Amino acid sequence: AQSVAQPEDQVNVAEGNPLTVKCTYSVSGNPYLFWYVQYPNRGLQFLLKYITGDNLVKGSYGFEAEFNKSQTSFHLKKPSALVSDSALYFCAVREPYGSSNTGKLIFGQGTTLQVKP
Amino acid sequence: DGGITQSPKYLFRKEGQNVTLSCEQNLNHDAMYWYRQDPGQGLRLIYYSQIVNDFQKGDIAEGYSVSREKKESFPLTVTSAQKNPTAFYLCASSITGTSGSWEQFFGPGTRLTVL
Numbered sequence: 128a129q130s131v132a133q134p135e136d137q138v139n140v141a142e143g144n145p146l147t148v149k150c151t152y153s154v155s156g157n158p159y160l161f162w163y164v165q166y167p168n169r170g171l172q173f174l175l176k177y178i179t180g181d182n183l184v185k186g187s188y189g190f191e192a193e194f195n196k197s198q199t200s201f202h203l204k205k206p207s208a209l210v211s212d213s214a215l216y217f218c219a220v221r222e223p224y225g226s227s228n229t230g231k232l233i234f235g236q237g238t239t240l241q242v243k244p
Numbered sequence: 245d246g247g248i249t250q251s252p253k254y255l256f257r258k259e260g261q262n263v264t265l266s267c268e269q270n271l272n273h274d275a276m277y278w279y280r281q282d283p284g285q286g287l288r289l290i291y292y293s294q295i296v297n298d299f300q301k302g303d304i305a306e307g308y309s310v311s312r313e314k315k316e317s318f319p320l321t322v323t324s325a326q327k328n329p330t331a332f333y334l335c336a337s338s339i340t341g342t343s344g345s346w347e348q349f350f351g352p353g354t355r356l357t358v359l
Contacts, residue, residue, distance in 0.1 A: 136284075161347055170248075170334055170350035171287075217286065221346055230275050230294070230338055230346040231302075236286040 129154040131220050133235035140208045141243050148203040148238045150218030159221035160201040161232065162192055164214050171217060177201060188212070208242045215239050247271040248351035250335050255356045257322070257329065265320045265354045267335035274340045276318035277348060280304060281332040290333075293318055294340055322356065330358045 130153045140146045152158055159178055163171040175186025182194045192203045201218060218235040247270040257263045269276065275294045279287040289302030293312040307326025312318055318337075322329045332355050336348040 159346065163350075168332075168353070168355065170250075170352045171336075171348075173347050173349065176347055230340055230348075231277075231289060231292065232348055234287045236284070 129220060129222065129233055131218050131233050131235040133216075133218055133238045135238050136236075137239045137241060139241045139243065142210050143207050146205050146208040146212070146240065146242070148216050148218075148240060150201045150203065150235060152199050152201060152218075152220045154220050154222075158201075160192075160194065161219040161221070162186065162190070162201075162203050163217045163219065164188075165217065165237075166214050174203070174216075208240075210242050210244050213240055213242045248335060248337055248349055250333075250351035250354050252354060253352070255354055257356060257358050259358065260324045262321055262323050263356065265322070265333055265335075265356070267318045267320065267351060268316055269318075269335075269337045269349075269351075270316065271337055271349060272315070273337035273349070274315070275338045275346075276312070277336040277338075278302075278308075278310065278318070278320045279334040279336065281334060281353075287334065290320065328358075329356055331356060 132151045161176045162174040165171045175184050177184045177194045185191045190205050215237050217237050219232040222231050249268050251266045277292040278290040288304050290308050291310040293299035299312050309321045334353045335351040338346045338348045
């Protein structure tokens with residue numbers, strides 16, 4: 128069965144330092160991977176996705192993510208964190224193509240990013 | 245939050261009442277989804293619909309019902325059979341078909357509280 132794991136409930140980083148939010152996945156076939164961000168009492172905002180091609184994907188607000196097939200990881204990164212980056216981050220994988228083709232996303236549990244001034 | 249609206253933003257329900265949460269999108273997306281979010285549990289799929297007049301149960305459909313009479317609308321009813329309905333409810337939509345990457349776009353959410 129497909130699954131997504133975010134091993135850290137919370138990540139703390141000082142403003143200006145690089146940040147990494149970890150995500151590992153388990154899915155048969157080629158994964159479609161996504162990162163979303165959620166601010167308090169708001170919906171999820173799409174940050175970036177990996178479909179195919181270059182393993183380093185660039186997204187919104189200066190975020191990027193690196194797809195590593197051998198380690199089945201898709202870690203979210205940013206070279207220099209901002210206090211305004213503090214939020215809840217979700218990694219998600221889409222079901223592989225199959226007879227159902229439902230497009231369902233499987234989400235990780237979320238990681239709270241806290242950026243201190 | 246794109247072209248997806250959810251109403252109301254806050255909703256209070258008494259024990260034994262059914263309540264309906266609205267979700268409307270103007271993105272011309274075929275697929276729509278309802279999720280429930282509880283603290284520390286991420287998002288859990290309640291129902292989803294890939295096309296008008298068709299929908300499927302997600303992982304936690306018990307105590308909920310939906311309809312999809314129009315492409316733009318996917319209302320969720322929380323029935324009295326749902327024993328612990330207090331949560332944050334999120335609606336999403338996406339394109340479908342093999343040519344799309346199918347990222348989902350989310351509405352702003354409805355916070356439901358049982359009194």
